[in-house]
Amino acid sequence: MQSPVPAFVHSLNAVSAILGKARAHEEAKKIKPEVMGELRLIADMFPLWRQICIATDHAKGASARLAGVEVPPFADTERTLEELQARIAKTVAFIQSIPEAAFEGAEAKTITVKAGPRELTFPAPFYLNSYAIPNFYFHLTTAYNILRSNGVEIGKVDFLGG
Template sequence: MANQEINEIKRIFISRLDVLDHILSIGEKHFADTNALMQERLAEDMYPFGTQVAFVCNQPLGFAQWCADQAIENLSKDVDTLEQARAHIALTRQMVERIAADDSKLDEVKHIGLGPGRYADLPARQYINDFLMPNLYFHISIAYAILRKLGAPIGKFDYMTFLAPHVKQEA
């Protein structure tokens, strides 16, 4: 299959966006003031919950834009409402679903800006494995951890809902 690797990346991104949406649903059920939730932080020097949502979405969104040879434009990090968070997830999901690149895209080199005056040029597979995926999981984990810190009833299975179709019960 010519697009086997790209399709697997898309599957991972979509399923992890579903995890993020699930985490949002837990926050929505547990906290009456979801706007206040969007401002909660794990630590004072870390970004708030809403920004974590934007940063999760920026990983697959940036990949989709790169695959389409578009300039990478991050979503606003100022996510103040549940509606904004869900809109970021929906837009990102649409962009990922539309990826039409073939696996040869993964043979290219990706230029990554890393802040003022810093960058890395990485082979695409390394860009995905060493940059995109760690960032994706980091920001999902921080959103999860913020809910845990606030006392929401969330556990490891909520973080790994993508495994649900594979779970079996022992006899």
Template sequence: MSVNIYDAYIPIYVRAINNTIHLLTKGEAFTKEKGISEADVMAWRLAPDMLPFTFQVQTICNNAKNLLGKITGIEQAKVEDNEKTFAELHARLNSTLELLNGAKREQFEGKDKAEITAGRNGEIKLSGLQFVQGMGIPNLYFHVTTIYALFRSHGAPLGKLDFLRGKDA
């Protein structure tokens, strides 16, 4: 049985990015209320050797865009990772949503079995479906979870439903 990767990828990424926008919105309100500077938030890390808050958002967007390119074969424009404010991160997430919402189901037909190379040197070879399910989605949720954890670790009033349901929480 063939699976259209569109169904396994686009709706999940769109929902997760919308939920990330909700986390950012609620987290930003909390940090403003508490007088935490935007620059401090952008530099937050869960551990000294982890990359900062901004990287987490940028990586969600980069992975969504790069995965779209890998699966469809349509080259995606390079985006600089230079966001330094909540407004810039919101704009980045929204532009990624526009890109994903513009994807057509037909672009993904037959791509479930197509070979996708991954890893820094292309050493990982997976089918399109394996790539989405085994690397793309877990990586997406790793970075969304990190954003959630960064806000929670600083006292933001976010709950499990904020993570799971976003603005519908």
């Protein structure tokens, strides 16, 4: 199986750059650092900080599970844009530490993950392509939409990462 790491890294770097623009917006508008991370699209959706945490969890989780290495636990305590950028950097560093060779034969694996109170089991290719990647991009897109809807000047090119 081909490593998903390059695609995850590309998109994580793009969202980190978007958070950089959000930090500049925060500073220009004199918004307190604790405010931006709590923004949501709608009351019953997770806030920005949680969207980023879930996206990074899918990137590190999928990479680790497919490579057969332990998924590192992150505390999920990041709330500010700066802290979220640090979490993204930590995720990128971890997934880039996994050698490409670790993904050889991953397509034959069965992957089991906890989703709330449930355990879900998938063949590895289905797990990656129909669960991990869609969830990763859903949460990155939601984070982008939260920032865009709150006045941060970003566009599709920012999301795609140039």
